[in-house]
Amino acid sequence: xxxxxxxxxxxxxxxxxxxxxxxxDVASLYGVETKEVxxxxxxxxxxxxxxxxxxxDKNTKSQVVxxxxxxxxxxxxxxxxxxxTEKGLYMxxxxx
Numbered sequence: 537x538x539x540x541x542x543x544x545x546x547x548x549x550x551x552x553x554x555x556x557x558x559x560x561d562v563a564s565l566y567g568v569e570t571k572e573v574x575x576x577x578x579x580x581x582x583x584x585x586x587x588x589x590x591x592x593d594k595n596t597k598s599q600v601v602x603x604x605x606x607x608x609x610x611x612x613x614x615x616x617x618x619x620x621t622e623k624g625l626y627m628x629x630x631x632x
Contacts, residue, residue, distance in 0.1 A: 549607075549619065551590055558600070565613065566632050568628075569620040574618060576631045583631065587626035588593035612622055 541594065547561040560586045564572040577584055610617060620628060 547606065549604060551596060551600070552591070554571040554590070556590060556621055557625060558607065558610070559618040559620070560607070562597055562620055562625065562628065568632065570615075573628065574615075574632070577618065578626065580631050583627050584624060588621055588627060590621070592619060605618075622628050 544557070544565070547557055547565075548555045549558060550556070557565070560570045561571050563573045566573070577589065595608060597617050600617075601607050
């Protein structure tokens with residue numbers, strides 16, 4: 537059995553004074569594609585009240601891409617980027 541260890545701390549981003557994980561990093565942690573994470577949120581919108589997910593505007597997305605090397609691929613994405621708070625991650629875990 538192989539064990540995969542992912543350094544979650546290195547993926548944390550602070551947005552609006554809240555530590556979050558972006559949808560692409562969450563997908564990587566769960567071993568799914570980003571579109572699966574976003575589809576799960578879309579299909580269960582009622583389980584994600586305000587404060588569980590932050591949708592990045594263009595300016596915030598630009599700043600995040602500029603400051604975190606592992607997120608450079610987001611520069612080429614037109615899809616809205618979602619950032620999951622701790623509560624959002626717990627809820628997503630129950631769905632995925």
